[in-house]
Amino acid sequence: MLKKLKEQYANENKQFTLITKAGLVLESDQAIFNIPANSSIFEFHPFFESLPTEHMGKEELNFFCIHLTLKDEIYIVDIKVIPKEEGLLLIFYDLTSHYNTYQSITQTRNESVIKTELTVIKNKELVERERFKNRFIQNFSHELRNPLTSIMAILGLLCDTKLTYEQEKMLDFLKESNTNLRLMLEDTLSIGMIDAGKLNIRNSVFDLHKLIELLDFTYKAKAKAKGLNFECSWDDKLPKYLEGDRLRLFQVVTNILDNALKYTKNGGINFSVVLNQKRANLVNIRFEVADTGLGIAKENQNKIFESFNQVQSNEIRKGVGLGLTIAKKLLELMGSSIKMESTLGEGSRFYFDINIPYILFPKSISNTKSKSKDKNSKQLEKKYKILLVEDDAYVQTTLFKVLLKTNRFKINLVYDGSLVFQEVVNNNYDLILMDVNLPNISGNQITKLIRDFPFKNVKNVPIVGITANALQKDIDQYLEAGMQKVLIKPFENEELLQTIFTLLK
Ligand code: ADP
Numbered sequence: 325m326l327k328k329l330k331e332q333y334a335n336e337n338k339q340f341t342l343i344t345k346a347g348l349v350l351e352s353d354q355a356i357f358n359i360p361a362n363s364s365i366f367e368f369h370p371f372f373e374s375l376p377t378e379h380m381g382k383e384e385l386n387f388f389c390i391h392l393t394l395k396d397e398i399y400i401v402d403i404k405v406i407p408k409e410e411g412l413l414l415i416f417y418d419l420t421s422h423y424n425t426y427q428s429i430t431q432t433r434n435e436s437v438i439k440t441e442l443t444v445i446k447n448k449e450l451v452e453r454e455r456f457k458n459r460f461i462q463n464f465s466h467e468l469r470n471p472l473t474s475i476m477a478i479l480g481l482l483c484d485t486k487l488t489y490e491q492e493k494m495l496d497f498l499k500e501s502n503t504n505l506r507l508m509l510e511d512t513l514s515i516g517m518i519d520a521g522k523l524n525i526r527n528s529v530f531d532l533h534k535l536i537e538l539l540d541f542t543y544k545a546k547a548k549a550k551g552l553n554f555e556c557s558w559d560d561k562l563p564k565y566l567e568g569d570r571l572r573l574f575q576v577v578t579n580i581l582d583n584a585l586k587y588t589k590n591g592g593i594n595f596s597v598v599l600n601q602k603r604a605n606l607v608n609i610r611f612e613v614a615d616t617g618l619g620i621a622k623e624n625q626n627k628i629f630e631s632f633n634q635v636q637s638n639e640i641r642k643g644v645g646l647g648l649t650i651a652k653k654l655l656e657l658m659g660s661s662i663k664m665e666s667t668l669g670e671g672s673r674f675y676f677d678i679n680i681p682y683i684l685f686p687k688s689i690s691n692t693k694s695k696s697k698d699k700n701s702k703q704l705e706k707k708y709k710i711l712l713v714e715d716d717a718y719v720q721t722t723l724f725k726v727l728l729k730t731n732r733f734k735i736n737l738v739y740d741g742s743l744v745f746q747e748v749v750n751n752n753y754d755l756i757l758m759d760v761n762l763p764n765i766s767g768n769q770i771t772k773l774i775r776d777f778p779f780k781n782v783k784n785v786p787i788v789g790i791t792a793n794a795l796q797k798d799i800d801q802y803l804e805a806g807m808q809k810v811l812i813k814p815f816e817n818e819e820l821l822q823t824i825f826t827l828l829k
C-alpha cells in the first residue's frame with residue numbers, strides 16, 4: 325500500500341533524461357517538459373552548452389536554482405548530472421513554486437529589514453534635528469540677552485527723565501515691544517528646555533492670593549486698554565500659601581490670558597480660580613479663562629497645542645505659536661493637563677485642575693518680611709562700594725548708569741576677569757556684580773578664589789552673578805561656586821536694585 329502511494333509521489337516534479345556525452349538525447353520520461361529523443365540537449369536549452377559533457381569524469385555535478393525559459397514559461401529547477409556508462413543521466417527537480425515562494429518571503433523580509441533600517445535612520449535624523457534645534461535656540465537666545473538687557477535698562481532710565489507727552493507714549497510703545505520680545509525669547513527658550521528635558525519644576529512657598537490679585541490688576545488694565553471687560557472671581561476658601569512652582573504657574577495662566585486678550589475683539593474675559601477639593605495637605609484648584617472672542621473651529625482644536633501652530637488668519641496672528649504648547653507641557657510637568665472648549669465665532673474656555681500642597685503657617689515668609697524692613701531702614705544711611713565686572717561695553721555702560729542713578733553707590737568698573745581678584749583684595753567692596761562669562765577667567769573661578777581667601781572682608785563679599793545663560797544646571801553651578809544670587813539677562817532695573825539691596829548689610 326505504502327509502496328504504491330510512494331510511487332505516486334516519489335517521482336512527482338522530477339524528470340529523468342539520459343543523454344550521450346555528445347549531447348544527444350537517448351531517452352526522457354517527459355514528466356515535466358518535453359525533451360524529444362534523438363534531439364540535441366543543447367537545442368533544448370542553452371544552459372547545457374556550459375556543461376563540460378565531453379570531459380566529465382566520475383564525479384556527479386549539482387546545479388541549483390537554474391531558470392529555464394521554455395516558450396512562455398519559466399521553470400526554476402535544480403539539475404543533477406550523473407555520469408553513467410551510457411553517457412550522462414540528467415535529473416531535473418522542478419522547484420519553481422518553492423523558489424518563487426522562497427523569493428517572495430526573502431523579498432518581504434528584505435523589505436521589512438530595509439523599512440526598519442529606514443525608521444532607525446529617520447529617528448536618528450529626528451533626534452539630530454531636535455538636538456540642532458535646541459542648540460540653535462539656546463545659542464540664539466543667549467546672543468539676544470545682552471542687547472535686550474541694554475535696551476531694558478536704557479528704557480527704564482529714559483522713563484525717569486523729563487519727557488513730552490508724545491515721547492512718553494513712544495517710550496510706552498517701545499517698552500511694550502521690548503516686553504513682548506522678552507516674553508517670546510523666554511517662550512522659545514522654555515520650549516527648547518522642556519523638549520530637551522532640562523526644565524525642572526522648582527517648588528517653593530508662595531502667596532496664591534497675591535498671585536491672583538496681581539493677575540487681576542495687570543489684566544484689568546490690559547483689557548481696559550483694548551476696550552474689553554475683565555472679570556476676576558476667586559473662592560475665598562482658597563488657601564493663601566501654596567507650595568509649588570509659582571513662576572511656571574504664572575507662565576501658564578498668563579499665556580492663556582494673553583491669548584484671550586489677543587483673540588477677543590468685543591465683549592470680555594472671565595478669569596476664575598475655584599477650590600475643587602481640599603484633603604490632607606493637598607488642594608485641587610481649577611484655573612479657568614473664558615472669552616467672548618473669535619473661537620476656534622473644531623478641526624483646528626487639536627492643532628493649537630502643537631509647537632509653532634497658529635490657526636487664525638494672518639492679520640490677527642501675533643506671537644510665534646508657542647504659548648499653548650508651553651502651557652500644555654508645563655502643566656504636564658506639574659501633573660495637570662490643559663482643557664479647552666470653543667465655538668467658532670462665539671468664544672473659548674481654557675481650564676485646568678491642579679493639585680498643589682498648601683501650607684497653613686509658612687515660617688520663612690513671615691520672618692523675611694520683618695528682617696527686610698529692618699534692613700531697608702539701615703540701608704538708607706549708607707553709600708555702598710560696588711565692583712561691576714562686565715566685558716560687554718553696552719551692558720557695562722547701562723548697568724553703571726542704572727546703579728549710579730540711585731545715588732547710593734560708589735562704583736568701580738572692571739572688564740577683565742583676571743583684574744577682579746587684585747581689585748577685591750586691595751579694596752573693601754560691599755558687593756560684586758559680575759558677568760559670569762568673562763575673558764581670561766570665568767566668574768565661577770573668581771568666585772571660588774574669593775571664597776577661599778583667608779581674610780573675612782574679602783572672603784564674605786556678596787557676589788551677584790549676571791548671565792545670559794538661563795540653563796538651570798549652570799545657574800546651580802554658579803550658586804555652588806559661592807555666588808549669592810544669579811540674575812538672568814535681560815532683567816528689569818528694579819529686579820537688579822532689589823537683589824543688590826537685599827544682599828547689602
Ligand atoms: P500664538 O498665540 O503665539 O499664535 P499659541 O500657542 O498661544 O500661539 O496659540 C496657538 C493658536 O491657537 C493661536 O495662533 C490661535 O490661533 C489659537 N488660539 C489660542 N487661544 C485662543 C483664544 N482664546 N481664542 C481663539 N483662538 C485662540
